[in-house]
Amino acid sequence: MSTVIDDAPFTSFHKRLAIACSGGPLLDGYILSIVGTALIGMKPELSLSTLDIQLIGASALIGMFVGGALFGVLTDKIGREFMYTADLVVMGACSIGSFWAESIWLIVLLRFVLGMAVAADYPIATSLLGEWLPLKQRGRLLGFQIIAWYAGSVLAYVVGYVCLTFFGDGSWRWQLASGAVLCLFFLIIRQSTAPESPRWLAQHGKADKAARLVEKFLHVRVDPQDLIEEQVNGQPPPHGSIRELFAPAYRKKIVFCCGFFICQVAVLFAMLTFGPQILAAFGTPTGTWMDTLGVAVISLVFLIGCLPALRLIDTIGRRPTIVWCFGLMIIPVLLIGIWPAMPALLAFGMLLLYAFFCGGPNVLDWTYPNELFPTHIRATAVGFTTSVSRVGAALGTYLLPWSLDHLGLGPTFLYAALLTAIGFGICLWGAPETKGQSLESAAG
Numbered sequence: 396m397s398t399v400i401d402d403a404p405f406t407s408f409h410k411r412l413a414i415a416c417s418g419g420p421l422l423d424g425y426i427l428s429i430v431g432t433a434l435i436g437m438k439p440e441l442s443l444s445t446l447d448i449q450l451i452g453a454s455a456l457i458g459m460f461v462g463g464a465l466f467g468v469l470t471d472k473i474g475r476e477f478m479y480t481a482d483l484v485v486m487g488a489c490s491i492g493s494f495w496a497e498s499i500w501l502i503v504l505l506r507f508v509l510g511m512a513v514a515a516d517y518p519i520a521t522s523l524l525g526e527w528l529p530l531k532q533r534g535r536l537l538g539f540q541i542i543a544w545y546a547g548s549v550l551a552y553v554v555g556y557v558c559l560t561f562f563g564d565g566s567w568r569w570q571l572a573s574g575a576v577l578c579l580f581f582l583i584i585r586q587s588t589a590p591e592s593p594r595w596l597a598q599h600g601k602a603d604k605a606a607r608l609v610e611k612f613l614h615v616r617v618d619p620q621d622l623i624e625e626q627v628n629g630q631p632p633p634h635g636s637i638r639e640l641f642a643p644a645y646r647k648k649i650v651f652c653c654g655f656f657i658c659q660v661a662v663l664f665a666m667l668t669f670g671p672q673i674l675a676a677f678g679t680p681t682g683t684w685m686d687t688l689g690v691a692v693i694s695l696v697f698l699i700g701c702l703p704a705l706r707l708i709d710t711i712g713r714r715p716t717i718v719w720c721f722g723l724m725i726i727p728v729l730l731i732g733i734w735p736a737m738p739a740l741l742a743f744g745m746l747l748l749y750a751f752f753c754g755g756p757n758v759l760d761w762t763y764p765n766e767l768f769p770t771h772i773r774a775t776a777v778g779f780t781t782s783v784s785r786v787g788a789a790l791g792t793y794l795l796p797w798s799l800d801h802l803g804l805g806p807t808f809l810y811a812a813l814l815t816a817i818g819f820g821i822c823l824w825g826a827p828e829t830k831g832q833s834l835e836s837a838a839g
Contacts, residue, residue: 400593401530401833403613409528412588413536416524417543418581419516422486424547426509426574427455432555433571436564437502447499454503458510459785466515467778468636471771474599475523476591478515480582485512487578493571509574517761517781518774525765525773526592527612530833534708537765538701538758545698547577548667552691594770594834637779639772648767651825652780655717657787658818659756662728662811665791666746667694673746673795676804677739696747700754712830713759714822720755721819723748725812732809756818760784766829766837773838 430451437443443451470478489509496502525537554573558566589612593605602619610616640649666673707716727745731737737745761777768776798807829837 399609399613399615399617400527403529403615405529405532406613408588408612409532409536411584412524412527413539415581415585415588416520417540418483418577418585419513419520420540420544421547421550422516422574422577422581423459423513424544424549425551425577426486426490426506426513426547428548428551429555429570429574430455430506432552432559433567435559436567436570439564440567441497441499443499450503451499451506453789454506455510455513456785456789458507458512459514460510460782460789462511462514463517463778463780463782463785464637465778466511467518467775467782470515470518470522470774470778474591474595475519475774478519479523479585479590482512482515482519483578483582483585485509487575487582490572490574490578494568496568514778514781514785518776518778521761521765521777522774523589523592525834526594526770527589530831531709533766533834534713534762534830535705537762538705538708540761541757542698542701545694545701548694549698592770598770636772637775640768640776640779645768645772645776647825648827649776649779651821651827652764652767652776653783654821654825655721655756655818656760656780656784658721658814658821659753659760659787660784661787661791661814662749663697663753663791664788665795665811666749667697673799674739674743676799677737677742693746693750696750697753697757700751701757702754704754704758707755708758708762709830712828713763714826714828716755717759717826718819718822720752721815721822723752724756725815725819727752728808728815729812732805732807732812735803735805735808763826763829766832766834767827769835769838 434443434448434451437451438448441447466478466482486509489505489512493502493505496505521537521540524540525533528536555570558570562569589608591604591608593608596602596605596608597619606617606619639645704716704720727748731742731745761781764776764780765773795807798810802810827837
């Protein structure tokens with residue numbers, strides 16, 4: 396199995412599959428961001444209180460926490476094929492349902508289910524992608540998924556801006572419903588790609604079907620028996636479960652994946668969500684094009700930083716990339732914490748440096764959990780790490796405005812530096828090197 400897929404030529408099929416699987420991250424970025432512009436019209440029309448806004452904003456993140464853990468396990472049990480389509484159908488239905496929502500609680504419920512479906516797509520699509528990719532392209536195309544997230548976020552702000560400019564505040568319903576168009580787009584693309592992973596099929600007694608899929612998409616004839624992964628003591632591997640992630644064989648791996656992910660996204664989400672408030676603390680005028688443009692530039696640099704990192708993970712390796720990037724991420728936030736009165740332009744430069752260095756952890760968010768766990772527990776691991784990461788994202792976005800108000804700018808950034816330093820320590824302790832290894836070897 397490893398030789399057939401790892402050594403296969405890189406073809407247009409792999410490119411289509413990578414685009415199809417990027418739907419989950421792109422929709423994640425889009426759905427989490429579009430509500431920001433939609434709330435501008437929702438607030439006066441539905442008479443939203445501060446608590447209502449907080450519930451609407453947090454509901455998708457809570458849904459992602461539940462969905463990641465739940466559907467990762469389910470994907471390992473029943474396969475990738477059914478879930479690969481069902482989650483997009485649910486996302487589209489919830490987006491359309493938001494158009495007619497009149498109740499605040501209905502909007503909260505729909506966004507909770509949306510979050511569950513988005514989180515479900517990460518273990519489904521990234522596991523399917525990783526299990527089809529040739530060895531040389533695996534790290535780069537799994538890392539590409541985070542670029543899709545930023546693309547979705549940028550697209551959401553563009554759509555929101557156009558709707559508000561030409562159709563006014565009342566366009567919030569169309570903004571929330573617009574996610575259905577993206578769901579339909581990716582549903583169409585997914586019809587031309589592989590519906591199931593040959594590794595999962597072979598492992599669950601369907602080696603003949605796995606061989607047919609390999610021949611159809613990779614144009615290689617194989618003996619079905621050659622696709623069956625080695626079994627331990629003659630016994631088939633168990634179905635994935637969250638409890639198994641903390642067995643001695645996987646404990647260090649799951650702690651590492653969850654640990655660096657939390658330390659990264661807690662600061663990242665807080666910076667993107669409350670960018671205008673952070674810039675205002677340095678003296679930038681609020682409510683003007685300056686703070687909006689500043690956050691847009693920071694978001695763009697987060698994306699730009701992923702591009703060299705995609706190359707580095709396949710040249711110098713995964714471990715050096717994540718260790719060095721986390722180490723460099725400490726410097727700008729530590730300098731701001733030590734010198735909070737620095738000129739606004741210099742502080743803005745420090746934020747840009749942090750965003751650029753964050754590219755290393757960004758591209759390894761889903762690469763590492765897909766490489767470090769075997770087929771029977773891969774989707775479970777991806778779903779669980781995604782779920783736990785959203786706890787960090789929620790805490791970061793909740794605590795940052797409180798910290799700015801009660802502790803001030805300097806201590807807030809010192810805590811950000813401390814959290815980043817913890818992430819650096821976790822990477823020094825647990826980051827393995829999986830460059831050039833087959834999935835079986837990396838997960839061994």
